[in-house]
Amino acid sequence: MMQDLFSVPSCFSAGEKLPDVPAPAAATRSGQSAVTLVYRAGIAGHDRLVTVTWCRNLLTHGLSVSIEGSAGAGKDKTGREWGEAGGGGGGGAASKSCSSACKVEMQPWHFWRKYGAKQFQVDGKAIDVVWDLRSARYSDEPEPLSDYYVAVVSGEEVVLLLGNLKKEAFRRTGSRPSLQDAVLVCKKEHVFSKKRFLTKARFHEKGKLHDISIECSSGNLNGGVDVDMVIKIDGSVNVLVRHLQWKFRGNECISIDQLKVQVYWDAHDWLFGTGMRNALFIFKPELPSTSADFHTDECSDFCLFLYAWKVE
Template sequence: MQDSIGIPACFSSALKSSDDHTTVTRSGQSLHMSVYRTKIADQCRLITITWCKNLMLHGLSVSVEGPEGEAQYSCKVELKPWYFWRKQGSKRLTLHGNNKAVDIFWDLKAAKFKGETEPTSEYYVAVVCDQEVVLLIGDLKKEAYRRTGCRPALIDPILVWKKEHMFGKRKFSTRAKFHEKGRCHEISIECKNKSNIGGDSASGVHVEVQPEMEIRFDGHVVIHVKHLQWKFRGNESIHLNKMRVEVYWDVHDWLFSPGLKHALFIFKPVLSSLSMSSSHSLSSSSPPLSSSSTPLSTQTGSSGSLEGFSVTESSEFCLFLYAWKID
């Protein structure tokens, strides 16, 4: 049986373009978008899972790429408190060209969000085609296989990239896994002002305020940028066990543009055979980008490419974090 689907307002226009920052700003919504590549109906396709949250509602959207990548078939779910019956359901999509059926199942009745946009536990979202579960997210995997009555796909889906829009004053936090068999890391970014007291007997005492930025992994500071007004664009490398992660940042608009503006952070894992004594040690960083270089926001396309950066031996996954600073 298929439940009817409510369409959250935040999806009505925001998902027409994943880079429509104006829509995100106007609605004040947090947006978490994950894109997976897998095989559906004998073709390699992308599946996009999007979680949306603002003051009015909480929503989920599942989109399947068309045969040539030009069209998408979507399932959208409202999670408003008074729509309890919609927190579990299914919907069937029919792919044009081969008339293949794709079934989407979800169970969010007991989902734990812990104040976040994306659930942390007690849920599942499953995409089924040809009696195979081609994509399954969430921790209730046994329940998902039992409800769908289908077997796991022979080919595991690959998480290609993840994009998040979030709002905050000084601190922004998220969770990310950079390897399928790796652990989930807690990432936090904090921008703060450091006061320096100077002066002499002639000129008197004056206080100089200088912005700084700290990036932490699992509570440990891995990047500390002093004099952020001069280093508002840059990149450094950190090591997590045997994996190197390139971190890029562009916080120009935080410092120099009036109104609500976003900073962009990119986390790109790079394969490495180095054995690190500490799982959160800071490597010798790459040469910082010039402050006059092209902003990351204009170099990063929706496909997850990093134009202008020479990133080699990188894995396919990339995390894009848009941090909107509220004064």
């Protein structure tokens, strides 16, 4: 079930497939940065996957939220179907059991879209997505840094709450916190650079937020020169791959936060592809068998998928 979400690609182990976490098409078309976060939360009587995607380009920021088991397009508070003129927009079904539930494009001249609410049905029960991004602070990442909230409400409980304006979110929704905390189980990110690719990740719920850097010794990856690659965690080299042109696929086990983390990489298209091309990096912690430092409920089946797009 949940473990199926994190299967390793067939280039690393036979017969297994990538997780079915949809990538924003615009990311590969236009160099738009995007990050998809998958949470497990208690919704409508079941543990369900909630997929939150943030994206950005030079002019706009975008947000979409979908929930496993939602059926059909939702409606805003006026009863208007999403996707009608003036609405936040709503997509069609992403699969048989999951459809786009909330989609918002925040352009500078559409200030009103930064504050809103949508309602839809999951197994016949009303679910609300409520957001306030009017004062959100951003860096170079598509996901806001602070001064915002996005809340998912089910059965008078806030089952998922993103951002630091928690009091404002509870006041606006009039709902109580859920007794079951939502758990981040997957992060899938598209980053664009010439030779240095950066992201952040937390490998267990109470662990430190780590800086991850992937760097190549040459930006001219297909120029016939010898290329080395390093993967750094918080500035320290954890993986060193010499002669990347001969070792463009591989894996290595490293230690982070006293956890063993399997690191997989596939840089084939960097070296042998044409046009805009990406390498794939996967960071998958191994659950500790027994440890005084970790409890089972503190460790989730988290997995980080980093798509590193090389631009000229």
